[in-house]
Amino acid sequence: MEIQRTKIVDIFDPALVGKKVCVKGWVRTRRGNKHVQFVALNDGSTINNIQIVIDLEKFGDEELKPITTGASLHVEGLLVESQGKGQNVEIQAESIEIYGTADPAEYPLQKKGHTFEFLREKAHLRMRTNTFGAVMRIRHHLAFAIHKYFNDHGFFYLNTPLITESDAEGAGDMFQVTTLDLDNLPKTDDGKVDYSQDFFGKHTSLTVSGQLEGELGATALGAIYTFGPTFRAEQSNTPRHLAEFWMIEPEIAFLQLDGLMALEEDFIKYCVKYALDHCADDLAFLNKMIDNSLIERLEGVLKEDFVHLPYTEGVKILEEAQQKGHKFEFPVSWGTDLASEHERYLVEEHFKKPVIMINYPKDIKAFYMKQNDDGKTMQGTDVLFPQIGEIIGGSVREENYDKLMAEINRRHMGTKSLWWYLETRKFGTVPHAGFGLGFERLVLFVTGMQNIRDVIPFPRTPNNAEF
Amino acid sequence: MEIQRTKIVDIFDPALVGKKVCVKGWVRTRRGNKHVQFVALNDGSTINNIQIVIDLEKFGDEELKPITTGASLHVEGLLVESQGKGQNVEIQAESIEIYGTADPAEYPLQKKGHTFEFLREKAHLRMRTNTFGAVMRIRHHLAFAIHKYFNDHGFFYLNTPLITESDAEGAGDMFQVTTLDLDNLPKTDDGKVDYSQDFFGKHTSLTVSGQLEGELGATALGAIYTFGPTFRAEQSNTPRHLAEFWMIEPEIAFLQLDGLMALEEDFIKYCVKYALDHCADDLAFLNKMIDNSLIERLEGVLKEDFVHLPYTEGVKILEEAQQKGHKFEFPVSWGTDLASEHERYLVEEHFKKPVIMINYPKDIKAFYMKQNDDGKTMQGTDVLFPQIGEIIGGSVREENYDKLMAEINRRHMGTKSLWWYLETRKFGTVPHAGFGLGFERLVLFVTGMQNIRDVIPFPRTPNNAEF
Numbered sequence: 001m002e003i004q005r006t007k008i009v010d011i012f013d014p015a016l017v018g019k020k021v022c023v024k025g026w027v028r029t030r031r032g033n034k035h036v037q038f039v040a041l042n043d044g045s046t047i048n049n050i051q052i053v054i055d056l057e058k059f060g061d062e063e064l065k066p067i068t069t070g071a072s073l074h075v076e077g078l079l080v081e082s083q084g085k086g087q088n089v090e091i092q093a094e095s096i097e098i099y100g101t102a103d104p105a106e107y108p109l110q111k112k113g114h115t116f117e118f119l120r121e122k123a124h125l126r127m128r129t130n131t132f133g134a135v136m137r138i139r140h141h142l143a144f145a146i147h148k149y150f151n152d153h154g155f156f157y158l159n160t161p162l163i164t165e166s167d168a169e170g171a172g173d174m175f176q177v178t179t180l181d182l183d184n185l186p187k188t189d190d191g192k193v194d195y196s197q198d199f200f201g202k203h204t205s206l207t208v209s210g211q212l213e214g215e216l217g218a219t220a221l222g223a224i225y226t227f228g229p230t231f232r233a234e235q236s237n238t239p240r241h242l243a244e245f246w247m248i249e250p251e252i253a254f255l256q257l258d259g260l261m262a263l264e265e266d267f268i269k270y271c272v273k274y275a276l277d278h279c280a281d282d283l284a285f286l287n288k289m290i291d292n293s294l295i296e297r298l299e300g301v302l303k304e305d306f307v308h309l310p311y312t313e314g315v316k317i318l319e320e321a322q323q324k325g326h327k328f329e330f331p332v333s334w335g336t337d338l339a340s341e342h343e344r345y346l347v348e349e350h351f352k353k354p355v356i357m358i359n360y361p362k363d364i365k366a367f368y369m370k371q372n373d374d375g376k377t378m379q380g381t382d383v384l385f386p387q388i389g390e391i392i393g394g395s396v397r398e399e400n401y402d403k404l405m406a407e408i409n410r411r412h413m414g415t416k417s418l419w420w421y422l423e424t425r426k427f428g429t430v431p432h433a434g435f436g437l438g439f440e441r442l443v444l445f446v447t448g449m450q451n452i453r454d455v456i457p458f459p460r461t462p463n464n465a466e467f
Numbered sequence: 468m469e470i471q472r473t474k475i476v477d478i479f480d481p482a483l484v485g486k487k488v489c490v491k492g493w494v495r496t497r498r499g500n501k502h503v504q505f506v507a508l509n510d511g512s513t514i515n516n517i518q519i520v521i522d523l524e525k526f527g528d529e530e531l532k533p534i535t536t537g538a539s540l541h542v543e544g545l546l547v548e549s550q551g552k553g554q555n556v557e558i559q560a561e562s563i564e565i566y567g568t569a570d571p572a573e574y575p576l577q578k579k580g581h582t583f584e585f586l587r588e589k590a591h592l593r594m595r596t597n598t599f600g601a602v603m604r605i606r607h608h609l610a611f612a613i614h615k616y617f618n619d620h621g622f623f624y625l626n627t628p629l630i631t632e633s634d635a636e637g638a639g640d641m642f643q644v645t646t647l648d649l650d651n652l653p654k655t656d657d658g659k660v661d662y663s664q665d666f667f668g669k670h671t672s673l674t675v676s677g678q679l680e681g682e683l684g685a686t687a688l689g690a691i692y693t694f695g696p697t698f699r700a701e702q703s704n705t706p707r708h709l710a711e712f713w714m715i716e717p718e719i720a721f722l723q724l725d726g727l728m729a730l731e732e733d734f735i736k737y738c739v740k741y742a743l744d745h746c747a748d749d750l751a752f753l754n755k756m757i758d759n760s761l762i763e764r765l766e767g768v769l770k771e772d773f774v775h776l777p778y779t780e781g782v783k784i785l786e787e788a789q790q791k792g793h794k795f796e797f798p799v800s801w802g803t804d805l806a807s808e809h810e811r812y813l814v815e816e817h818f819k820k821p822v823i824m825i826n827y828p829k830d831i832k833a834f835y836m837k838q839n840d841d842g843k844t845m846q847g848t849d850v851l852f853p854q855i856g857e858i859i860g861g862s863v864r865e866e867n868y869d870k871l872m873a874e875i876n877r878r879h880m881g882t883k884s885l886w887w888y889l890e891t892r893k894f895g896t897v898p899h900a901g902f903g904l905g906f907e908r909l910v911l912f913v914t915g916m917q918n919i920r921d922v923i924p925f926p927r928t929p930n931n932a933e934f
Contacts, residue, residue: 005721007621007689009621024720024721024897025689026895027895043689043720043721044623044687044688044689044690044720045621045688045689045690070894070895071895072895072896072897074721099866099895099896099897099898100866100892100894100895100896100897101895102893102894102895103893103894106893106894107894107895123887124683124887124888124890124891125683125687125890125894127683127684127687127688128686128687132687133687133688136623136625136684136687136688137623137688139623139624139626140618140623140624140625143614143624144614144618144624147610147611147614148615151607151611154474154476154512156511156603156604156606156607157606157607157610157611158603158607158924159606159696159713159923159924160924160925161711161924161925161927161932161934162629162696162698162711163642163698163710163711163927163932164932164934165932165933173646175630175644175645175646175666176644176645176646176647176649177642177643177644177673178642178643178645178649179640179642179643179700180643180649182643182645182647182649182652182660183659183660185649185652192650193649193650199642199700199702199710199929199930200710200927200929200930200931200932201929201930201931202932204932206644213924213925213934216591216592216594216924216934217594217603217924219595220511220592220594220595220599220600220603221511221512221594221600221603221604222474222492222510222511222512223511223512228695228696229626229629229695229696231629231630233646233666235666243630243666243667244628244629244630246626253491253510253511254472254491254510254541399566399567420590420591420933420934421591423591423592424591425567426569426570426573427537427567427569427570427573427574427592428493428494428537428538428539428566428567428568428569428574429539429566429567430491430539430566430567431566456626457625457626457627457628457680457683457684458627458628458680460628460630460667462666462667462668463666463667463668464667464668465628465630465631465632465667465669465671466632466887467628467631467680467683467887
């Protein structure tokens with residue numbers, strides 16, 4: 001009878017030494033001599049491989065021939081303490097079943113290193129490599145940390161819609177969603193596309209943010225969070241942009257500025273600590289192979305109290321730096337929408353710790369933010385991090401109907417598609433606040449990876465929707 | 468100084484009796500007499516209201532006038548044991564701040580009951596009602612249960628893409644995603660739409676399933692699950708169909724038929740038990756107001772071992788029922804794709820417990836299912852539930868490249884957009900299996916609601932993408 005499979009993540013348990021075990025996985029490498037062969041087997045449950053020791057007196061050469069990098073095996077044998085360096089246990093193979101081969105002439109992931117560019121073309125296989133396995137496991141643990149944090153704090157997960165008639169923040173380029181036949185578009189009498197024949201009877205797009213619907217949830221359930229895909233049809237071919245990415249957007253009734261900043265800091269520290277606690281092996285690998293200061297940077301975030309920095313003060317610091325000769329690509333003065341270089345100067349050079357910047361000029365922030373009494377600033381709260389710059393964008397929301405309408409009118413925005421949003425301010429309006437975190441930004445920060453295409457399984461970017 | 472707010476879910480703690488407390492929330496009802504007024508306040512954290520007792524000697528009539536259904540309040544006062552029936556504690560108001568009013572002439576959620584149809588038009592407010600608050604809280608707890616189950620069992624959460632070039636199972640009507648200007652479509656020389664100018668340089672759609680990409684994850688990380696939105700552009704205006712819904716799709720390497728059935732049963736029982744354990748108040752409410760047999764049905768699922776029923780045997784049972792005079796709308800014989808009425812007959816009338824039906828005729832199942840040696844059936848494993856019919860659709864996957872290609876050719880399917888999927892069978896193929904669960908189906912089952920539009924915050928259906 002087949003013995004129960006043990007996942008490789010569980011095989012390094014000293015209690016199993018001396019027992020007969022069964023493992024299944026893919027061959028990472030094979031080496032050896034005429035007497036004995038060593039196969040490093042991995043099943044994706046951990047970055048660590050288990051070494052399979054094959055005594056050539058027990059197995060024929062022909063039988064072993066298909067055991068090349070990428071082949072899949074079912075191995076049974078005795079778990080013993082290892083003679084070699086680098087692993088504490090190994091399996092003396094007693095039986096080997098080959099599930100599938102991987103022709104070395106065709107299989108692209110041979111043991112030599114590959115560039116990340118090459119691996120993006122092989123996104124269907126790259127999760128089998130050490131780096132992408134580590135990144136995807138960390139991504140999982142971060143996602144779970146987020147759900148756990150909010151669940152433990154009494155937030156309700158709210159699935160806001162993906163297909164929408166509205167443009168959440170006038171955020172710009174959106175993808176259109178349609179069932180009309182583009183080769184045979186129905187037209188109205190005046191020659192325009194007849195959207196009454198489209199699936200939803202209207203022009204619809206993919207959402208750029210769930211915040212506005214999130215506010216509906218918060219003003220009913222008290223505290224909600226979204227965690228779902230979000231879309232931007234920007235023609236940005238950069239290491240920081242994806243057309244399809246995942247956002248987390250908590251929204252909380254009865255929360256004001258101080259509470260919001262405290263939540264942002266507590267939440268992000270929780271995520272980073274959770275990764276340090278649950279992804280030690282994968283982080284150690286990335287720290288060694290990708291970025292030697294990774295773990296130090298993660299631990300650094302946990303140690304420091306975040307600076308609370310009014311925008312106006314931040315700009316003063318940047319202006320002083322300019323006067324002292326620091327060169328920014330984009331010069332700064334009050335009213336400037338800060339760029340990543342400015343944010344990083346404040347975080348990495350000036351304060352040397354994370355910064356929550358607050359009270360932004362209203363012309364660089366969204367219409368829904370709470371207006372300060374100075375008539376010039378709004379209660380935005382962006383969290384700025386080393387390496388990444390802005391990792392969280394949050395704000396207190398303007399809950400006063402008249403003030404909100406005045407701002408909407410000042411911006412010449414339409415309100416027709418916002419009637420339901422505005423009713424939250426008409427019927428039992430309450431102070432409330434929330435923030436948005438781009439999930440891939442967080443994964444970038446925690447993994448030390450440099451390109452956002454390498455922290456999502458199948459990136460969508462201009463001219464690329466493969467897999 | 469303002470005292471710390473207590474969420475209403477936490478206010479019923481006997482240790483708080485005799486203490487000064489602060490609560491914030493929305494007025495559900497107000498009643499009383501010339502001497503004392505009673506306000507039922509709810510903040511969405513629980514279905515239970517806290518009663519605020521207002522002594523009219525302390526508060527003026529004018530001051531209290533705006534306290535109508537839907538208004539939002541900040542109340543401080545003494546928590547005392549209640550004199551009245553139906554609640555164990557109440558708050559003797561000492562101060563009341565009104566955050567926002569809700570004009571009774573305009574606010575649609577007055578205390579009288581509303582039809583679910585009416586509330587669908589008010590989806591931006593309906594989460595403030597007892598029923599939808601309960602449903603959305605249960606939805607949250609079920610989502611968390613799913614993440615927790617898979618995390619605890621070593622599965623990794625995999626975010627498969629939403630925008631895709633491929634049609635996962637030939638599942639039919641898909642939404643097209645485009646940035647082309649429909650009023651001014653670029654055309655190629657032969658008069659066709661020029662998709663080289665579209666955002667992705669190709670025709671793209673919204674995914675109908677993440678399974679195929681999920682298999683890429685499973686054959687790298689061992690065990691993964693997806694939990695994300697999925698889209699079907701079906702013109703189905705029924706209580707069972709949404710154009711946008713959430714799916715859970717676990718996929719597991721090295722898993723075969725018995726293991727898959729065990730996983731399906733263990734998983735769904737875990738979810739139901741989690742809801743019973745964590746949503747007692749909300750379920751009690753729904754059991755009372757929506758469906759008196761709800762809790763009994765949920766507990767029933769936990770008690771029984773699921774029946775493992777080969778399709779061929781199931782059809783025999785249905786044919787015998789027909790012969791004995793049971794009228795089905797659609798007659799059954801071997802090869803029939805069973806309808807909900809057949810599934811429910813087996814579950815509710817014949818076995819009186821959940822059924823996992825296996826080994827379906829290959830012509831009614833998808834190309835990727837593992838082929839049995841009989842040449843006629845495939846290793847599908849659908850879980851059939853009372854009330855709902857099919858709640859899970861799963862299968863062992865065909866891991867043999869040649870058999871898979873033969874089936875693809877038999878169906879005259881193209882393979883051009885599937886090259887990456889097929890490579891999983893070329894390079895280290897392994898036995899593997901998985902299933903899909905429509906999240907809203909689960910929420911329907913657990914809440915006892917009848918219409919799938921009432922278990923998702925903002926349903927998308929033909930001609931409706933509002934909010």
